[in-house]
Amino acid sequence: xxxxxxxxxxxxxxxxxxxxxxxxxxxxxxxxxxxxxxxxxxxxxxxxxxxxxxxxxxxxxxxxxxxxxxxxxxxxxxxxxxxxxxxxxxxxxxxxxxxxxxxxxxxxxxxxxxxxxxxxxxxxxxxxxxxxxxxxxxxxxxxxxxxxxxxxxxxxxxxxxxxxxxxxxxxxxxxxxxxxxxxxxxxxxxxxxxxxxxxxxxxxxxxxxxxxxxxxxxxxxxxxxxxxxxxxxxxxxxxxxxxxxxxxxxxxxxxxxxxxxxxxxxxxxxxxxxxxxxxxxxxxxxxxxxxxxxxxxxxxxxxxxxxxxxxxxxxxxxxxxxxxxxxx
Amino acid sequence: xxxxxxxxxxxxxxxxxxxxxxxxxxxxxxxxxxxxxxxxxxxxxxxxxxxxxxxxxxxxxxxxxxxxxxxxxxxxxxxxxxxxxxxxxxxxxxxxxxxxxxxxxxxxxxxxxxxxxxxxxxxxxxxxxxxxxxxxxxxxxxxxxxxxxxxxxxxxxxxxxxxxxxxxxxxxxxxxxxxxxxxxxxxxxxxxxxxxxxxxxxxxxxxxxxxxxxxxxxxxxxxxxxxxxxxxxxxxxxxxxxxxxxxxxxxxxxxxxxxxxxxxxxxxxxxxxxxxxxxxxxxxxxxxxxxxxxxxxxxxxxxxxxxxxxxxxxxxxxxxxxxxxxxx
Numbered sequence: 001x002x003x004x005x006x007x008x009x010x011x012x013x014x015x016x017x018x019x020x021x022x023x024x025x026x027x028x029x030x031x032x033x034x035x036x037x038x039x040x041x042x043x044x045x046x047x048x049x050x051x052x053x054x055x056x057x058x059x060x061x062x063x064x065x066x067x068x069x070x071x072x073x074x075x076x077x078x079x080x081x082x083x084x085x086x087x088x089x090x091x092x093x094x095x096x097x098x099x100x101x102x103x104x105x106x107x108x109x110x111x112x113x114x115x116x117x118x119x120x121x122x123x124x125x126x127x128x129x130x131x132x133x134x135x136x137x138x139x140x141x142x143x144x145x146x147x148x149x150x151x152x153x154x155x156x157x158x159x160x161x162x163x164x165x166x167x168x169x170x171x172x173x174x175x176x177x178x179x180x181x182x183x184x185x186x187x188x189x190x191x192x193x194x195x196x197x198x199x200x201x202x203x204x205x206x207x208x209x210x211x212x213x214x215x216x217x218x219x220x221x222x223x224x225x226x227x228x229x230x231x232x233x234x235x236x237x238x239x240x241x242x243x244x245x246x247x248x249x250x251x252x253x254x255x256x257x258x259x260x261x262x263x264x265x266x267x268x269x270x271x272x273x274x275x276x277x278x279x280x281x282x283x284x285x286x287x288x289x290x291x292x293x294x295x296x297x298x299x300x301x302x303x304x305x306x307x308x309x310x311x312x313x314x315x316x317x318x319x320x321x322x323x324x325x326x327x328x
Numbered sequence: 329x330x331x332x333x334x335x336x337x338x339x340x341x342x343x344x345x346x347x348x349x350x351x352x353x354x355x356x357x358x359x360x361x362x363x364x365x366x367x368x369x370x371x372x373x374x375x376x377x378x379x380x381x382x383x384x385x386x387x388x389x390x391x392x393x394x395x396x397x398x399x400x401x402x403x404x405x406x407x408x409x410x411x412x413x414x415x416x417x418x419x420x421x422x423x424x425x426x427x428x429x430x431x432x433x434x435x436x437x438x439x440x441x442x443x444x445x446x447x448x449x450x451x452x453x454x455x456x457x458x459x460x461x462x463x464x465x466x467x468x469x470x471x472x473x474x475x476x477x478x479x480x481x482x483x484x485x486x487x488x489x490x491x492x493x494x495x496x497x498x499x500x501x502x503x504x505x506x507x508x509x510x511x512x513x514x515x516x517x518x519x520x521x522x523x524x525x526x527x528x529x530x531x532x533x534x535x536x537x538x539x540x541x542x543x544x545x546x547x548x549x550x551x552x553x554x555x556x557x558x559x560x561x562x563x564x565x566x567x568x569x570x571x572x573x574x575x576x577x578x579x580x581x582x583x584x585x586x587x588x589x590x591x592x593x594x595x596x597x598x599x600x601x602x603x604x605x606x607x608x609x610x611x612x613x614x615x616x617x618x619x620x621x622x623x624x625x626x627x628x629x630x631x632x633x634x635x636x637x638x639x640x641x642x643x644x645x646x647x648x649x650x651x652x653x654x655x656x
Contacts (some may be wrong), residue, residue, distance in 0.1 A: 041406040068514065072618065081618070082618075110562050126471075128523065130482075132483055132484055132488075134587075138650060146584075148481060151477065153585070154586070154620065155460055155585055155586020155587065155588055156459075156460055156586050156588045156619075157618050157619065157622055158586070158621050159401075159586040159616065159618050160460075160585050160619075160623075161584060162584070162585040162586075162616055162619070163583075163584065164579040165583045165616060166496070166583055166584060167496070167576055167579060167580050167614055168498065169498060170496065170497060170576050177616060178613075179579070179613065179614045179615075180614075216382060248495055248498050251507070252494040253493050253581065253584075255491075255493045255494055256474075256482070256488065256489060256490070256494060256581075256584065257483055257488050258483020258484050258485055258487040258488040259481070259483065259484060260484045263654065285507065286495055286507040286508075288487065288490055288493060288505060289490075290400065290410075290485050290488045291407070291483065291484075291485065291490070294470070294484050294485055294487075300567045306524060313623055319539040
């Protein structure tokens with residue numbers, strides 16, 4: 001019985017590889033630095049050697065290999081078309097490259113990391129039991145994944161559910177994507193840091209001031225959340241405002257998808273109590289009654305494993321459905 | 329061979345019933361006033377008598393009956409849960425009521441009218457050949473329908489794709505839904521009329537002034553478009569601004585769905601040349617490169633028949649797939 005999958009989470013900082021069972025258990029993990037600067041070949045070698053290590057330990061080939069990658073994927077060819085986190089990885093046919101070099105025979109599946117995280121939450125996390133759900137991963141940027149009728153929303157080029165780049169304020173700050181007022185430019189960790197720096201520069205009295213004076217880089221979203229939990233007013237307001245912007249974006253998504261669940265993950269979601277109230281208030285104000293009442297707002301449950309679980313689920317569900325459901 | 333369907337478009341003003349063939353031809357139509365004020369029973373009688381009339385003419389039962397209704401539909405029970413255009417029609421099990429009273433045996437399918445219009449364009453209009461597309465119907469309000477992987481996006485309660493109610497300007501004008509700055513509040517015929525009235529009140533010099541003085545009700549979106557085509561500056565600016573708001577909304581939808589086509593129908597879409605430029609400009613500025621390049625922007629092609637064609641296609645495609653595809 002080959003009832004396990006090798007799941008890979010290929011990010012700009014780390015390559016994480018895990019052995020995932022059909023019930024979602026993870027029984028073995030390997031994590032290594034991606035060393036992106038040493039070039040593509042080196043990264044792929046490193047990925048493959050970790051995969052082979054898990055294979056050797058298990059004597060038998062896995063059901064398949066699922067890879068989540070931070071970047072745009074051409075699903076038809078299994079190619080990374082572009083990746084902000086893997087500079088220079090334009091048009092890399094990773095699916096083929098991995099499959100060809102394996103010492104054993106296995107199908108390889110590729111997916112965008114935010115979609116993989118959504119799938120992970122859908123399979124074994126806060127999304128379990130739903131058929132239509134939205135997952136937002138809030139970190140340095142904001143990633144999005146949408147499940148519609150138990151399928152990942154891919155769009156024509158696998159570029160759908162770029163939920164960080166919906167416009168929530170047409171006059172808002174510039175986003176890395178070139179647009180102004182994207183959700184990501186107003187509600188990501190980066191946006192929170194920027195708001196705090198702006199508040200301090202504007203002379204607001206805050207316990208963050210001394211931290212900022214010592215080292216501006218230490219003014220992280222986490223440090224700002226800590227200050228907010230300690231009652232620091234400017235820090236609290238920053239998270240409240242972030243919740244307002246997030247609520248505007250989620251209200252739009254609720255009116256568009258009428259989802260059963262909206263799941264929020266990523267490092268910033270740990271500050272849940274700091275933004276949930278203003279977020280909910282904005283959703284009640286802006287979303288239509290029936291879909292607003294339907295949509296459960298939940299923190300993600302799989303943490304850093306969401307992407308690995310989703311990568312594994314791609315393989316398991318492809319075997320069940322002949323690949324139709326997820327590759328369609 | 330029962331290769332025809334009876335399609336119904338039940339609106340607040342008219343009931344339209346048509347005989348639609350498997351190739352999309354419409355060979356017979358009946359249109360009558362809905363007479364909503366005379367009560368539900370009267371409207372349903374009128375709908376049924378038109379359906380029976382088409383049945384009698386054809387000697388044999390149709391493959392089924394497809395009904396598009398302006399309102400929120402519970403697809404599982406075939407119930408109109410709420411309708412802005414049919415006041416008092418809360419929780420009306422129209423599917424059952426029609427099926428029970430037919431003199432012949434036929435499946436009855438119910439769908440929201442904006443979804444039916446999207447399906448019609450997908451089947452026989454500007455969306456033909458695409459698998460993922462968005463359809464906006466711009467009239468008094470803005471209706472939306474989305475096709476994802478050849479299926480209508482329904483959401484948990486059949487309330488998905490309320491595209492008129494995505495927030496494009498959080499500080500914008502009040503919408504009928506209670507929110508502020510909805511696309512509908514900024515880019516519908518109603519919004520265009522309001523902008524013109526505001527411009528005239530503010531003393532802008534415009535050829536519309538005399539029209540307005542004679543009869544404020546004659547200041548329709550069509551009259552404003554006519555003035556714009558004749559070179560009236562305030563009228564032109566109103567349509568340009570409308571295109572900008574529409575572009576902001578569509579850019580968000582492109583980043584969310586990565587569709588092959590975005591189709592714009594409804595009465596306002598006839599003023600295509602007046603808003604297309606500012607709309608495209610805004611989309612280029614705000615949507616991500618790959619999905620923006622992918623999405624074709626097209627005027628709807630089926631006109632008022634979109635809803636009838638979509639209602640018919642529900643029946644034809646349900647027969648093909650055992651109902652799974654569209655009812656799932």
